[in-house]
Amino acid sequence: MVMGFVWTGMLVLSVIACLAKQDLGALTPAALEGAASAVTLCLSLAGPLCLWSGLAKVMERAGLTEKLGKKMRPLFCRLFPRAGRDELALGYLTANVSANLLGLGNAATPMGVAAVKRMQQLSPGPEASDEMCRLIVMNTASIQLLPTTVAAVRASLGSASPFDILPAVWVTSVVSVAAGLVAAALFGRARRA
Amino acid sequence: MLDLLVPGLMILIAVIGLAKKQDVYSALLEGGLEGLKLLLSIAPALVMLLSAVHMLRASGAIELLTQFLSPVCKVLGIPAETMPLVLLRPFSGSAALAVGADLMSTYGPDSLIGRTAAVMLGSTETTFYTISVYFGAAGIRKTRYAIPAALIADLSGFVMASLTARLFFTPL
Numbered sequence: 318m319v320m321g322f323v324w325t326g327m328l329v330l331s332v333i334a335c336l337a338k339q340d341l342g343a344l345t346p347a348a349l350e351g352a353a354s355a356v357t358l359c360l361s362l363a364g365p366l367c368l369w370s371g372l373a374k375v376m377e378r379a380g381l382t383e384k385l386g387k388k389m390r391p392l393f394c395r396l397f398p399r400a401g402r403d404e405l406a407l408g409y410l411t412a413n414v415s416a417n418l419l420g421l422g423n424a425a426t427p428m429g430v431a432a433v434k435r436m437q438q439l440s441p442g443p444e445a446s447d448e449m450c451r452l453i454v455m456n457t458a459s460i461q462l463l464p465t466t467v468a469a470v471r472a473s474l475g476s477a478s479p480f481d482i483l484p485a486v487w488v489t490s491v492v493s494v495a496a497g498l499v500a501a502a503l504f505g506r507a508r509r510a
Numbered sequence: 511m512l513d514l515l516v517p518g519l520m521i522l523i524a525v526i527g528l529a530k531k532q533d534v535y536s537a538l539l540e541g542g543l544e545g546l547k548l549l550l551s552i553a554p555a556l557v558m559l560l561s562a563v564h565m566l567r568a569s570g571a572i573e574l575l576t577q578f579l580s581p582v583c584k585v586l587g588i589p590a591e592t593m594p595l596v597l598l599r600p601f602s603g604s605a606a607l608a609v610g611a612d613l614m615s616t617y618g619p620d621s622l623i624g625r626t627a628a629v630m631l632g633s634t635e636t637t638f639y640t641i642s643v644y645f646g647a648a649g650i651r652k653t654r655y656a657i658p659a660a661l662i663a664d665l666s667g668f669v670m671a672s673l674t675a676r677l678f679f680t681p682l
Contacts, residue, residue, distance in 0.1 A: 320602055327562040331569035343568040351564030355557040358611050359549060366549050367542040372520060374541025375527040375534055423544065426643065433648040444652040445645065453644060453656045457637040458663040463519075464632030470611050471628055476619035480515055482628050485674035489633040492670045497663025504655035 361473030362466070369465040373421050382419060386411030396498075397448045399439065406435040414455060420463045429456055447505045454497035460490045555604035563594075563612050586665075588672045591623050595630060596668050600637040600661065607631065625679055629671040634664055 335341050376382070389411050394401035401407050409432035416425035433449055440446050445453075464486050472479040527534040566572050576583075576590040583590040595613060599606040610627045617623040637660045645653055 320605070323598075323601065323605070324558060324562055327566055330571045331562075331565040334566075334569035334571035334574060338570055344565050347564040347568035348561045351561035352557050354564070354612075354615075355553070355560040355608065358560070358608075359553045359556060363546060363549055366545040368545075370545025370548070371538035371540075371542035372523050374537045374544070375523050375532065377541075378532045378537045379523070379527045379530040381523075381526065423548070429640075429644055430647040433644045433650070437648045437650065443650060445650050445654045445656055449645075449648075449650070450654060450656040450659055453641055454659050454663050456644070457635045457640045457660040458667060459633060459635035461632060464628075466607070467610075467628045467632040470607070470614060470631075471619040471624075474611075474615050474619040474624075476624075478513075479619070481679075482625055482632060482675075483515075485625070485629045485671070485678045486632040488674050489629055489667055489670040493633060493663045493667030496666035497659050500662040501655065501659040504659055508655065 358470070358473070362469050365469030365472060366466065369420070369463075369469070373419065376419055377421060377424060382412055382415045382421065382424065385415035385418060389414065396451060399446075400432070400436050400448050403435065403439055406432060406439065409435055410452065413452070414460070417456065417460055418462050420461050420465055425456070447501070450501050450505070451498060454501050455494060458490065458494040458497045460494055461486065552604045552607070555602075556608050559602075559605045559608040560612065563609055566594075567612075586669050586672075587676075588668055589623050589626055591617070592627050592630065592668075592672070595627055599630065599634055599668075600664055601639075603636040603639065606636070622675060622679065626672050626675040629675050630668055633671060634667045637661065637664055 331344060332341075335344055386408070390407065393407060393410055393414075397407070397410060400410060409428050413425050413428040413432055416422075416428060429452065432452060436446060436449055436452075464482075467482070467486075468479040471482070524534055527537065563572075572594060576593055579593050580590040583593060588596065592613060595606055595609045598609055610631045613627040614624040619625075619628070637657075641653060641656055641660065645651075645656070
């Protein structure tokens with residue numbers, strides 16, 4: 318629904334800007350050119366995305382998510398003291414975050430939803446708990462070891478080394494997750510006081 | 511080192527899969543199909559949005575917007591050119607991908623702006639989508655401070671992306 322307004326707004330804005338410049342001829346070729354460039358982008362993304370999704374499936378089948386999840390258990394018991402005591406919730410939580418880490422977005426979402434549902438069962442009510450907010454922050458701040466889609470876009474545009482952004486992505490992710498968790502802790506305390 | 515990262519990772523994953531007695535090749539094909547299906551599902555969105563983005567750029571509206579927002583960007587250290595990406599990122603993943611890819615192709619994938627856009631895309635998520643899916647499924651209506659906290663995480667991500675892209679790479 319929102320995107321309908323955003324898209325229409327983009328078009329209206331560009332017509333207004335063109336009217337102001339009195340240069341309406343540029344819009345039609347731009348629209349068609351944009352559409353064509355989207356197809357080019359999709360075609361150049363198709364190969365790398367197919368390759369990485371295949372490798373991701375192998376990681377999933379080989380149980381790498383579970384292994385990573387087990388390693389993170391102690392950390393999670395700290396971050397989620399209430400859900401951490403529940404075996405099922407802890408399992409969903411670790412699966413969600415490890416799938417995110419490995420860049421398995423498709424596998425991460427159902428696990429995250431299951432985690433929130435289980436947390437809801439543990440402490441019923443229409444309100445989000447502190448731990449749920451923490452989980453949301455960890456998911457929206459995206460902790461990813463291998464941002465494959467972005468690397469694929471860079472590769473398709475002729476980047477000399479598509480993965481050279483990795484250290485920058487890691488540092489950025491860690492800082493933004495930390496900032497989000499600190500903000501959540503502060504908000505949580507402020508609401509309780 | 512970085513040259514060996516991708517081939518090394520590919521071999522590592524395949525060997526682990528084989529060691530776990532998995533049918534590695536059929537898993538590759540199955541996952542690959544899922545990847546292509548995912549791409550197919552976002553392709554129409556990319557076409558619509560890149561059309562609109564190209565129109566905005568041709569009209570000069572994007573320049574106006576970046577000029578208008580450049581004082582805010584200076585304070586935050588975010589390149590003004592990446593503002594359309596920053597504004598769209600929390601709402602739509604495909605819109606952000608479209609704008610980001612457009613930035614990378616306009617300024618070059620190895621330019622400072624191209625790299626900043628790439629780091630932003632790689633280290634943030636579609637916040638509002640995530641919140642609505644997670645809380646919607648569990649029937650939670652009062653999200654309390656989840657949205658502001660997540661947006662603070664996003665904002666610090668954008669600032670850090672600009673900073674790391676500048677620090678880790680000397681501008682070309």
